[in-house]
Amino acid sequence: MEPFPMEHVRGASPGTVIYNPGGTFGPRLQLDVQFVLLHTGTMRVEIDGASLDCPPGHVAMLLPGRTETFAFHRTKPTWHRWIAVEVADAAAAARLLEPLPRVQPLTEEFNRLADLLLSLRDKQRLTDDVAKALGLAAVRMFAEMASRSPRAAAVHESVTAAKAAAHRRYGEELTLDELAKAAGVSPEHLVRLFKRHENTTPMRYVWQYRVLAANDMLVHTGLSVGEIASRCGFKTSYHFARMFKQRMGKSPSQVRKESWQGLV
DSSP: OOOOOGGGEEEEEEEEEEEOTTOEEEEEEOOSEEEEEEEESOEEEEETTEEEEEOTTEEEEEOTTOEEEEEEOSSSOEEEEEEEEEESOHHHHHHHHTTSOSEEEOOHHHHHHHHHHHHHHHTTOOOHHHHHHHHHHHHHHHHHHHHSOHHHHHHTHHHHHHHHHHHHHTTSOOOHHHHHHHHTSOHHHHHHHHHHHTSSOHHHHHHHHHHHHHHHHHHHOOOOHHHHHHHTTOSSHHHHHHHHHHHHSSOHHHHHHHHHHTOO
């Protein structure tokens, strides 16, 4: 794919939503280049009569000019976030991005880009120039993910599979053995892979992901702290509050109060 030019991008806006089981949305005309980061549940998009399926732990690219209808998991909540990139010429942008795969495994870097956009938006610091730069970064990062060599992808294959399982099942009891089984390697080998590629262990990654998911729910939903703790795999509210403060520097109640008052 040829480089996506800066002048094509007018801005970017992030979002997050949790759909109840059986939720639907649309039909709607897609106006932007949109990246949908699926964390839990499933998503099927009917695009001009063709189906696109996105499993948890993946990111889907939606191109402008298409009519879309969404259907989410029938029995589980579906949590997804998105980065909508506003483009100056929708037809030209669609032509440039058409060769890319529509769904790819969600990388930690792309996830962090969504974190950054949401944080800047919530703090009212997402200026036009920053939004344009981060929108371009999202497009180019997605293209770079697709262009990685098969050898590099193979090195990360087991880590990617384990992370996808963590994203899909973070609200459940999850053991190292189960992650290793999902990744197709021994628990010991999975630990070595995570230390090499993620600079952490598989179970620390799971707990960090649970904390990030809980933080997102505290900021963007009206669920109680106890309900969020339960949905994110914490056995008690005390365990949740202690680990959350260790990793985020604030208690869950502080994050909820500040985000709702708009003081962050």
